[in-house]
Amino acid sequence: MSPRPPHTDAASQAGPAKPGQVKSITSVSNPMIKEIRALATQRKRRKEAGLFVAEGLKLITDAMQADWPIRTLVFGAEVREQPMVAQAAAKARARGATVLDVNRAVLTAITRRDNPQMVVGVFEQQWFDTERIDPARGPLWIGLDTIRDPGNLGTIIRTADAVGADGIILIGDTTDPFAVEAVRATMGSIFHMPIARMTRETFLKWRKSWPGAVIGTHLEGSIDYRKAAYTDPTLLLMGTEQSGLPEEMTAACTQLVRIPQAGQADSLNLAVATGVMLYEIRRDKLVLEG
């Protein structure tokens, strides 16, 4: 049998919950709920608080298994008895998180869906310190310049994880990897993939310390992506959805490669292009297991 968390009195619901406590909330205007909703919808609020929201039991479970610091766990009263939910709640309480037992209206308000996720978690953002990037120990990094679409970013994080890349550097003014849509698209890989960030200026300085290849994918690249030499360490650079890499970034590359195209399409989706590149770079290293 799974442990059943003790519940506080619903009458005390206006006050702040103590860490480790389970609290029932039925009002969508409760300040804690409004704060979680703000974290889910506003990048500014996420940045100020250094927190973000992950939705769904799979993501929450992945995050806790990867020891990401959890601040708040919210679950729907209707799934309270499910063993996986009770386990997640017990674990969150043991780590000092506030645990909220809420009704469907509250979950709908947080997740902005008629058919809401039944478990939602608030976690601390974790950024990889750029000084810890070590090409000797982690030879495959991906630099994403000014990427705009949270779904693309999340999908790229998922693919980077799948090929065993060592981390991602977000360069310049990119979309937020901790946006709900980005986190969802990672399918949990955000909890495993180191993510660093730099201004473009900082990147261009830092790049001088990178000892290996810097491969830029570019529509005007002259080298076929199948013919380039991918030796460790490699930094793969991908540009924006709209216009690719700008000139100051292509100038920082050791090779510009191009993925051939045969049809009427004038470009690939950025996440697809990154996937094709990553599987090419890892072509001689990935092993089929099982």
Next chain:
Amino acid sequence: MSPRPPHTDAASQAGPAKPGQVKSITSVSNPMIKEIRALATQRKRRKEAGLFVAEGLKLITDAMQADWPIRTLVFGAEVREQPMVAQAAAKARARGATVLDVNRAVLTAITRRDNPQMVVGVFEQQWFDTERIDPARGPLWIGLDTIRDPGNLGTIIRTADAVGADGIILIGDTTDPFAVEAVRATMGSIFHMPIARMTRETFLKWRKSWPGAVIGTHLEGSIDYRKAAYTDPTLLLMGTEQSGLPEEMTAACTQLVRIPQAGQADSLNLAVATGVMLYEIRRDKLVLEG
């Protein structure tokens, strides 16, 4: 100078527009506007009418260049003077389409965006007749079983176009390729890529007539995707985002292949997996031009 279309009197706005005419509309409750909005948002309405909506000048231009039958062209009064818009309007009128000159409120209502696209077109759906699928003339087809996400579907259509595939077969209960989000994600490739549809039962019967390889991508595939033999003709089968190909579909394959994964991720995004497979299948055929 670009031609300036003649305008009808705004007072006549309640009545139906004659084909080829330009009509001004400022009311979001105009029946023609409500119909376009319904086509943009409701699959049922699209299916009944056999029509769909494409948003944005690039898509509209691509569609008209590819000679897709246009029924209605809508543009914002504020872009009326732009040469590309005026040309599109003139072409649409010449093809007998109704042309609507509207205000921003109407465009916002149609596109459901605060920052709406300024040009919207209503086109006739075109489905490729399954009897016309000819592996001798078009050797690379892609079968998508029960695919759910319109963004993934649109991205796959775009990638299929980029590798020069010959067409896509939607199998079973899939998402609508003519949903606004799917059309947008194709970036115009929907106007170039033949799309057929079959029930799973029909597909399994039809598959017996396919003379070449039927490659299924599956987490339990035993052959490394890099080691399979891809000979013309090839039919690539991809399953759903959630659970991959069901058994009756894997049983219809000549080979089940798997894309290796190294990290914590348990699968790839479907559009990325399809992209990696298509570039592998076409590996020895695609040529870098330019």
